[in-house]
Amino acid sequence: MVLSDFLSVLAGFWQNGPVQVALAVGGGAALVSAVVGVFTVLRGQAFAGHALADVSSAGGSASLLLGLRPLVGFFAMAALAAGGMEALGARAVRERDLVTGIVLGAGLGLTALFLYFDMTSTATTGAAVSVMFGSMFALAPGTVTLALGVAALALAASAALYRPLLLIALDPDLATIRGVRVRAVGFAHVVVLAMAVSLSAMTIGAILSTALLIGPAACGLRLARRTGTAIAIAAGLGLLATWGGIFLAYDSFYWTPGHGWPVSFFVVAIIVGAYALTGLRGRAG
Amino acid sequence: MFSSFMLNSWIVATIVAATAGLVGFFVVIRGASFAAHALPLSAFPGAAAAALLGVNEIAGLVGFAALGVLGINGFSRRGRPEVATALTLVLLLGVGTLLLSQSRDDAQLVYGLLFGQVLGVSRAEIVPIAALSAAASLATLMLLRPLLLSAVSPELAQARGVAPGRIDIAFLVIMALAETIALPVVGALLVFSLMVGPASAARNLTDRPWLGLALSVGLSVVTAWLAIALAYQTNWPIGFFVGGLGALAYAVGRAVRGAKS
Numbered sequence: 083m084v085l086s087d088f089l090s091v092l093a094g095f096w097q098n099g100p101v102q103v104a105l106a107v108g109g110g111a112a113l114v115s116a117v118v119g120v121f122t123v124l125r126g127q128a129f130a131g132h133a134l135a136d137v138s139s140a141g142g143s144a145s146l147l148l149g150l151r152p153l154v155g156f157f158a159m160a161a162l163a164a165g166g167m168e169a170l171g172a173r174a175v176r177e178r179d180l181v182t183g184i185v186l187g188a189g190l191g192l193t194a195l196f197l198y199f200d201m202t203s204t205a206t207t208g209a210a211v212s213v214m215f216g217s218m219f220a221l222a223p224g225t226v227t228l229a230l231g232v233a234a235l236a237l238a239a240s241a242a243l244y245r246p247l248l249l250i251a252l253d254p255d256l257a258t259i260r261g262v263r264v265r266a267v268g269f270a271h272v273v274v275l276a277m278a279v280s281l282s283a284m285t286i287g288a289i290l291s292t293a294l295l296i297g298p299a300a301c302g303l304r305l306a307r308r309t310g311t312a313i314a315i316a317a318g319l320g321l322l323a324t325w326g327g328i329f330l331a332y333d334s335f336y337w338t339p340g341h342g343w344p345v346s347f348f349v350v351a352i353i354v355g356a357y358a359l360t361g362l363r364g365r366a367g
Numbered sequence: 368m369f370s371s372f373m374l375n376s377w378i379v380a381t382i383v384a385a386t387a388g389l390v391g392f393f394v395v396i397r398g399a400s401f402a403a404h405a406l407p408l409s410a411f412p413g414a415a416a417a418a419l420l421g422v423n424e425i426a427g428l429v430g431f432a433a434l435g436v437l438g439i440n441g442f443s444r445r446g447r448p449e450v451a452t453a454l455t456l457v458l459l460l461g462v463g464t465l466l467l468s469q470s471r472d473d474a475q476l477v478y479g480l481l482f483g484q485v486l487g488v489s490r491a492e493i494v495p496i497a498a499l500s501a502a503a504s505l506a507t508l509m510l511l512r513p514l515l516l517s518a519v520s521p522e523l524a525q526a527r528g529v530a531p532g533r534i535d536i537a538f539l540v541i542m543a544l545a546e547t548i549a550l551p552v553v554g555a556l557l558v559f560s561l562m563v564g565p566a567s568a569a570r571n572l573t574d575r576p577w578l579g580l581a582l583s584v585g586l587s588v589v590t591a592w593l594a595i596a597l598a599y600q601t602n603w604p605i606g607f608f609v610g611g612l613g614a615l616a617y618a619v620g621r622a623v624r625g626a627k628s
Contacts, residue, residue, distance in 0.1 A: 126447070131453075132404075132456070133404075136556070176397075180400055180563065182401075183400035183403070183404060184564065187557060187563065190556045190560070191557065191607040192610070193482070194482035194606035194607045197604075198478075198482075198607075201474070210474055210477055210482075214481065289460055290457050290460055290464070292453050292457050293453075293454070296450055300447070343469075344468045346461055347462070347464050347465040349461075350460070351458075353454075353457075354458045357442075
């Protein structure tokens with residue numbers, strides 16, 4: 083009986099329109115974030131990745147105001163912030179963190195302003211929640227093509243950047259000697275990072291997209307010695323967390339009648355749980 | 368702007384900004400921006416939890432801030448500190464989305480907690496805020512030397528008997544306290560901007576630690592006052608002004624440093 087219940091839930095799950103859109107866009111976001119995330123963790127840029135995602139929320143909230151596609155808004159702002167950090171760039175880690183923080187603060191200030199305009203000029207009272215915490219089940223079906231296109235582009239760019247980026251992450255001096263244009267490759271990485279965070283900001287929310295970027299990548303790097311294997315593990319875990327989260331959130335409508343549990347909660351819970359479990363193996367990562 | 372219902376805001380803003388300036392100076396020299404950004408966001412779900420359980424909001428915020436400190440510290444033991452910070456942040460925020468979805472809080476409340484509201488505090492909250500602020504400031508002043516020393520030279524600090532792990536945790540606790548009390552006014556997302564912006568300007572304007580500390584406190588208080596006044600006049604969110612003024616302070620500090628050298 084339990085099994086038949088489960089199967090009937092599953093049948094409804096697959097046929098549900100918003101679920102199909104969420105599975106496609108969320109899957110794309112998870113895949114790109116996992117791949118880009120491995121380089122982000124290796125280069126010690128978790129804060130920068132988080133900051134870009136947060137700042138992208140200013141674009142997400144502006145897009146509601148201007149009637150643009152949310153993904154375009156999220157990406158435009160993330161790319162702008164990436165450029166800003168690069169322009170103010172600093173080599174020392176402490177100075178870099180400070181610059182990241184300053185850009186982050188200014189960007190979040192803009193988010194505050196745009197969300198305020200969203201709430202006063204239009205009827206979108208839930209703008210703050212949907213931009214910051216995601217709107218997985220409220221994605222427009224028309225977004226699928228654009229989102230998957232951006233995801234494909236980001237994956238292709240990551241593949242092209244794979245070798246030089248890895249070299250920079252492991253040994254910047256050697257990379258320079260071998261003729262890698264460190265700044266150009268670094269900037270390209272940040273642009274791909276902006277694509278990844280804007281995809282996941284749209285799905286699980288700007289301030290939570292860090293979970294998809296950092297969590298699976300950190301697990302992959304803990305479990306695998308080879309970067310390629312780490313990327314594969316990260317991609318698998320990211321997909322598992324996102325699709326699992328979507329299924330659990332869909333199912334949760336039956337747990338607490340009236341209001342389901344948010345997808346973002348499940349995605350984050352699965353990812354952090356996996357990170358805690360991989361930590362038990364005892365390898366520092 | 369100075370009518371009686373605004374008085375609480377002026378008092379609280381002055382207290383929390385002075386504390387933010389003091390603690391923020393060490394955030395900047397210790398390079399702890401990410402933790403400073405993550406802790407108030409981790410504390411934010413505490414307000415939703417407090418609303419669900421019917422307890423005092425500040426108590427909820429302090430409770431979740433403590434979870435944030437424990438999370439960052441616990442995950443850091445077995446892995447990269449910035450990964451630990453990132454995952455603690457998303458874990459507690461994820462719990463926050465769950466609490467918010469169950470409590471059906473109105474969007475206005477979430478917005479206010481994230482981005483700040485000029486009238487975010489009541490008269491009854493002034494005393495606990497002042498007490499927590501005094502605790503954070505006192506702890507900072509008592510640990511002034513080890514905090515400075517371990518930031519400038521960890522090896523020297525260790526040689527003088529300062530345990531690096533312990534001072535890191537102590538500083539996380541101080542940051543968490545200072546930020547939690549500022550959260551209801553400035554907003555969870557912009558608290559760290561009040562800490563980092565004025566302090567970074569102060570550090571660029573002078574190399575003398577005492578003068579820098581005093582400048583940091585002064586600039587932070589002025590930033591908070593300006594932000595409240597501007598928010599009151601325009602009706603725009605206070606977080607916008609805090610973030611913008613923080614960036615402006617940094618830019619001025621960098622320009623002055625550039626002109627000097």
